[in-house]
Amino acid sequence: MTTISSSDLLAAAALPDAAGRFGIFGGRYVPETLMEALQELEREYAAAAQDERFRAELTRLQRDFIGRPSPLYFAERLTKFCGGAEIWFKREDLNHTGAHKINNTIGQALLTLRMGKSRVIAETGAGQHGVATATACAHFGIPCVVYMGAEDVRRQQPNVRSMKLMGAEVRAVETGSRTLRDAINEAMRDWMGSVRTTHYILGSVVGPHPFPKIVRDFQSVIGRETIEQCRERWQRLPDLVVACVGGGSNAAGMFYPFVTEPTVELLGVEAGGMGNQLGQHASSLTFGRPGVLHGSMSYVLQDADGQTADVHSASAGLDYPGVGPEHSYWKEIGRVVYTNCSDAEALAAFDQTAQHEGILPALETSHALAIAMREAARRGQDQKIVVCLSGRGEKDAAEIERLKKL
Amino acid sequence: MNPIEQLFADLRAAGRKALLPFLAAGDPDLPFTARLLREFHAIGCHLCELGFPYSDPIADGPTIQSAFTRALARGLRVEEIFQMLATAVPRPPAVAMLSYAIIHRQGIDPFVAQAAAAGFAGLIVPDLPAEESCELRRACQARQMALIQLIAPTTSLDRAKRIIDAASGFIYYISVAGVTGQRSELPPEIAENLGRLRQLTDLPICVGFGISEPAQVHALIPHCDGLIVGSAIVRRIEQGLARQRTPEEIVADISRFCGGLLQALEGKPTP
DSSP states (O other): OOSSSSHHHHHHHTOOOOOOOOOOOOOOOOOOOHHHHHHHHHHHHHHHHHOHHHHHHHHHHHHIIIIOOOEEEEEEHHHHHHHEEEEEEEEEEGGGGGBBBHHHHHHHHHHHHTTOOEEEEEEEEHHHHHHHHHHHHHHHOOOOOEEEEHHHHHTTHHOOOOOOOTTTEEEEEOSSSSSHHHHHHHHHHOOOOOOOTTTEEOOOSOOTTTHHHHHHHHHHHHHHHHHHHHHHHHOOOEEEEEESSSOOOHHHHHHGGGTTTTTTTEEEEEETOSSSSTTTBOOHHHHHHEEOOOOEEEEEEEESSSOOOOOOOOSSSOOSSSSHHHHHHHHHSSSEEEEEEHHHHHHHHHHHHHHHOOOBBBHHHHHHHHHHHHHHHHTTOOEEEEEEEEOOOOGGGHHHHHHHHO | OOOHHHHHHHHHTTTTEEEEEEEEEEOOOOOHHHOOOOOOOOHHOOOEEOOOSSSOTTTTHHHHHHHHHHHHHHHOOOHHHHHHHHHOOOOOOEEEOOOHHHHHHHHHHHHHHHHHHHHHEEETTTTSSSGOOHHHHHHHHHHTTTEEEEETOOOOOOOHHHHHHHHOEEEEEEEESSSSOOOSSTTTTHHHHHHHHHHOOSSSSEEESOOOOOHHHHHGGGOEEEEEEEHHHHHHHHHHHHHHHHHHHHHHHHHHHHHHHHHHHOOOOOO
16 A cells, blocks of 8 residues: 555656656657657657557557457466465466567557658567567568677577567677667667668667657556456455566556556566676666666666666566666655565576466566565465566576576 | 867867867777877867767767777776876867766766866767756856757757757767768768758857768868767777787877878868
C-alpha cells in the first residue's frame, strides 16, 4: 500500500511533460542531427495514438499475430514449494517470438510505415528485441539491420539465427564491452547518417524523448490485460506485482497501469550479478546515481568522471549500465521499490520454475522469479503475487549449461 | 571580450578565415597533446578544439572513438586534462568538446569554473541540444565562456533561429548528417545551406565533419568563417603509433598536414 495521494499518482501517470521529463529524469541529450527526427516521431506518435484506424490495426495485430491476450496463469506447484502467497504468471513468454518485446516492435513498425520511412534499425542485447524487430519487419516487408554486441552474439546464438532466417542483417559490434550498451551506440551512429529514411526501433524505455513514452505505451497492454484478468478471476487486484528491470520495458509496461492503483505494491528487480562493487552488477537504480546516458537523464552506473562503468550480468538482456527515466522517477517518488538479485539466485529460480512448472523462463525473467519466490515465502496464503513472465528461456539453455560448469 | 570573439573580430577585419584543428586529449598521452597544441600555435592555427575522451561517443566515427578508447585505456582523468592545458603554452585559444555526461557528473558550475580556470575559452557539447542548454548557458555567461551550438543539415530554418539565439562564440555547422570522420565527398547543398544560415546571423560560422583535403578547404572557405579538421589529424596519430613513429615524427607529419590546409585557407594553390 503506497502512501502517495491519489491526485499525485494521477499526476505521475500523466508524465512525461512537454519537454519529455519525468520529474528531473528523461529529456533529450542527443546530437542536433537527430533532433528533427525525434520531433517528427513525437508528432506522428501523438497523431497515431488518436487515430482510430491505427489503434484498430494495432489491436488486430496484437490478437492475430502476437496472440494476445496472454494468459494469467496460477503457478500452483511453485506456490506450494514456497509455502506462502499465491504466485501467478503473466505469460508474455507465450507471445509470438517468445517475449514481451514484440508488443513494442509491431507498434513501432506501424509507426515506421506511417512516417513513410523505408528502413529499420534496432539494437539488441539478449536478442529478443532483435528477433521481435526482424519479425515485425518481415511481416511488413521493411528492410532491417540489427546491431548486437559481439559478446551477446556469442551467448545468444539461437536468436541470431532466427533474425537471419527472417531476412534481417545482424551486425556484430566489436567496440567497448561488446554488449547492449555498445549496440545502442552503434545503432545511434547508423541513425545519425540515415535518419531521413530510417526509423530506429529502440527496444526499451530508454533513450531520448519520445522513446521512453512510446515503448511504455506499447508495452502497457501487459498491465492493462493483467488488471482485467485479475478482476475477472479474483474480483480484486494483486497485492504485489514483480518484474525484472534492465532498461525496464517489461516492467514499465506491467507497472504503468498499476501506478494509479494505490493498494498494489510494485517491485522491480535489477541484475545483482556477482557482487556489490562497480563492475560486478548491472543495478543502476540500486547502486547508481542520476546521470546522462544514451540521450536521457536517469540513474546510471558511472565513474567519478562520468564515464560509463562496465557492468555484469549472466543475463544479456539486463547487462546494461542505465535504466529508463520513468523508473528513476518512480523510485524517487517511492511508487515502485527496486531491489536486485544475484546471478546465482536467478539461476536457482530458473531451475525451480522449470522443474515445478514445466516452464523455462528467460534468465532475465528468472531475476523477477527469484524475488517473487522470496516474497511469497514471507507473505500469507491470502496474498496474491503476479510476476511478469517476460520471456521464455530456450535461448538461454546453452549459456545456463556453460554457467553451471564454471 | 572572450578570446574567441576577439579572434574572429580580428580575422574579419583582416579578411581572413580560421583553421580549427581537433585533438582527442590524452591520445596517446597528455605530454603529446600539449606538444601538438604548441605546434598548432607555432604554425599559425587560430583556435583548437580539445575532445574530452568519453566512453560512449554516439556522434563520433571509428577514428575518434578509437582515440578516446586509447586515452581512457591509460586511465585518463578529466582533472589531468585541465592540468595539461596550463602547461601547453603558447597555444591557440582552446575550446573543450565533450559529452554532457561528463559535465553533469562534475556539476555544471564546478565544471565551468574548472574549465575557465584551466584556460578554456569555450565549450562545445554535441549531445546537449539548445533546448536543454539553459543552465549551462548561464554558467558559461557568468565566466565569459562561449557556448558554441551546432546546426546540422537536418535542422529546419525555424530551429536554426532558436539555436542561434542560444549560441555564442561561433556556430558549428555540421557538413553532413552522420558521425565524424573523413569523407571524400561533401554534400552539394552545403554552400546553399551556409548561405541561408549567413542570412540569419552575424556570428562566425565554422564548418566541421568530413574535412581533410585542401580542395575541400578551397570549396568551403568562401561560404564560412572557419574550418574544423578532426578525424584527419587523429588518424595521423593512429597511423604514426601503428608504424612506431617517434612523437617528433608524428608532430612533424601533422604540422605539414595542417600547414597545407592553412595555405589553402589563405587561397594559395596546393603544393
